[in-house]
Amino acid sequence: MRAIVVTRFGGPEVLELREMEMPVVGPNQILIKVAATSVNFADIKARYGNKGQKQPPFIPGLDVSGTIVQVGSDVREFEAGQRVIAFPSDGSYAQYVVADSILTYRLPDQIDLEMAAAIPIVSFTSYKLLTDIGRLIPGESVLIHAAAGGVGTTAIQLAKILGASQIIGTVSNDEKAETALRAGADHVINTAKDDFVTRVLEFTDGRGVNVILDSIAGQVTEQSLQCLALYGRLVHFGNSSGQVGNIQTKDLHSSCRSVLGFSLGTTRLHHPQLLRDTADKVLEYIENGSLNIVIGNKFSLEDASSAHELVENRRSKGKVLLIP
Template structure:
């Protein structure tokens, strides 16, 4: 089979297509003939050696995929050969075949195509987990979504509305991305390229601030997040795209009843994989019924994986990027 490997740590040029043996599923696993794999910013970080649990080169990158089960390991129930699934594989997703733990493979409903399922996996489950389990969003609350035109951001805007948010605010880095954020549910969009965002959030909320903030940026944004976080608000940190970490003065937390919370999809997959099923099934249902959309802005064959990574790394995406195995 063909697979993309990170031959050494570095830029997009380190991605190479190689021939590898087709993997065999072990007990509790299924083998999937991959239709499409999602490209996530975590894949870019892994290519540089900056993503937790990433292997040493050479390794196959990719967190999620969708395809058809073509072999079932011992002890697997509820999944059968020929079944369409969305999955988080044991190894990388950038390959024609992949093995996934059955606990991390979810049947794709009729009416949802496999490319959409591949695009949904990481961003949909992450956004739903952030808003429901971590931030515990309540009806009527204000939600601030950073990187609102990206994969998680685009889905989080929509889910916040579906879950009853009273106001949804998104931050973006360009006018084009601002239009995208509005299209997918943002009531207020802040273009941070023209300056900071905290004052604009406070102005949009009559000085209250946001009840829930979803932040995968980190770095300098952290202090501004705290500045515009409402009393009893929850700041959820689920990444550090800026490459730096923020600092918190605990006195700012207890006196205002505010919380700073962390979430990692990778850690959850590793230590509590069974906890993701309800979220995965819910977002698949929302897509199947047309309430949730996952826009795909680019489709690339395996041979153009470096190009897909370049677009992702340059923040040139509006929605999701896929590798397709046509």
């Protein structure tokens, strides 16, 4: 089979298309013919050696959509020919992947296979951030940083589905602001032009927002506390800035505010069973049309380096897909 391999740590040029051996299916695993896979910022970090324990050569990628070719001897809930989404065991930039059955999910017939590849990482993450971690209550307000990206545009929609009264996004330029507004944000702040703390306080009559989703870290985290309401929850789930934010304990106890962390990767590794209900809810929303994953670009598998350049340079809007 063909696959993209990180040949050494470095820039997009280290991605190479190679012929690889077909993966071997274990007793509780499933072999999937890949229809599409998505490009995530975590793939960029892994390519540089800044995320995970993998050493080159390795196949990058986290999630796929496709059709089951073979099931392991102990798998009872799936069979060959079924359409699924999954988190593969050893990278997704390939024509075939193997995934554990507990991290594989049946795809409703109404959902297109290519669009389905954009579902797992962004929608599972967004749903967990807003429900289990952020504990969003209908009528509360939400601030979503990096609102034009895959998680951002998905979280905007899910926040609305879950009953948020006001959804504010931050972006880095006006073009991305249009993307976030189309996704359903009530207000979008271009941080290249405006101080987001000042604008959020204006939009909320000085109260601040109830839930903040922060994948940037550094100064953004520190400044976010300045516009977090009493009893508010700041959910930290990434550090795309590469910076470390410092939080003062005095900013928490008397205001009853919380700073919470979440990693979908850690949850997949240690508590994969917690994602089954998440998958059911997300797929229900997509099937009934209330949630639409925004797809910005599609690339062939052999053009993975161009896809990485787009994401790494923060020029992507919505999800970026690779099509084997």
